[in-house]
Amino acid sequence: MVLENQKVLVWDPFVRVFHWSLVLFYLVAWVSAEEWASLHERAGYFILVLLGLRIVWGVIGTQHARFRDFVYGGTVTVGYLRSLRAGTPRHYLGHNPAGGWMVIALLLSLAVAGVSGILIGDAEHGVWKEIHEGSANMTLLLVVVHVSGVVLASLIHGENLVRAMLTGHKMRRSEDV
Numbered sequence: 001m002v003l004e005n006q007k008v009l010v011w012d013p014f015v016r017v018f019h020w021s022l023v024l025f026y027l028v029a030w031v032s033a034e035e036w037a038s039l040h041e042r043a044g045y046f047i048l049v050l051l052g053l054r055i056v057w058g059v060i061g062t063q064h065a066r067f068r069d070f071v072y073g074g075t076v077t078v079g080y081l082r083s084l085r086a087g088t089p090r091h092y093l094g095h096n097p098a099g100g101w102m103v104i105a106l107l108l109s110l111a112v113a114g115v116s117g118i119l120i121g122d123a124e125h126g127v128w129k130e131i132h133e134g135s136a137n138m139t140l141l142l143v144v145v146h147v148s149g150v151v152l153a154s155l156i157h158g159e160n161l162v163r164a165m166l167t168g169h170k171m172r173r174s175e176d177v
């Protein structure tokens, strides 16, 4: 039996620590990019370690941390985006289909930025530097869309998703997916 308005732990401690560490090291990487190479490189390596752990956790982790919980097919995702445009999106306990693809895009973009950063080596110019800067800018764009999506979804559903990523808890609703 599914109880309405029941408080449930959606984001386990690993997901929460992963998220806020990622935010911190992403910020450090941006701020140090131009003038503090050693800190920038350390932040980049740390982000890659976080990504590696998150990928493993996406396979063996708790229910809503798993990729199979939030990576939806094209039909469901397009249907969700249409319902969002109509102002009637369904409420998901974990990531919604659009949010799920945003998670994948963020992880990929960060991975490309991290790996290409390592491959630059001592070169001043070159293809890896181009890829590194391109993916870093792409990640920034994704982050802006990500945070806007979080604010929009919080407003539409009348829930505080940022607090949920801090405490791990959300309220289950009877219509939840």
Ligand code: HEM
Residues within 6 Å of the ligand: 015, 018, 019, 022, 023, 026, 054, 065, 094, 095, 096, 099, 103, 106, 107, 110, 143, 146, 147, 150, 161, 162, 163, 164, 165
């Ligand atoms: C202060 C800015 C940020 C806020 C308020 C924020 C908030 C959130 C929230 C509320 C979620 C859960 C979304 C949901 O309920 O479905 C989330 C997930 C996520 N965010 Fe952010 N975020 C921020 C910045 C970032 C940045 C800078 C990155 C990456 C560089 C990022 C990457 C992610 C990822 C990868 C997830 C998925 C978490 C997981 O399942 O492991 N976020 N964020």
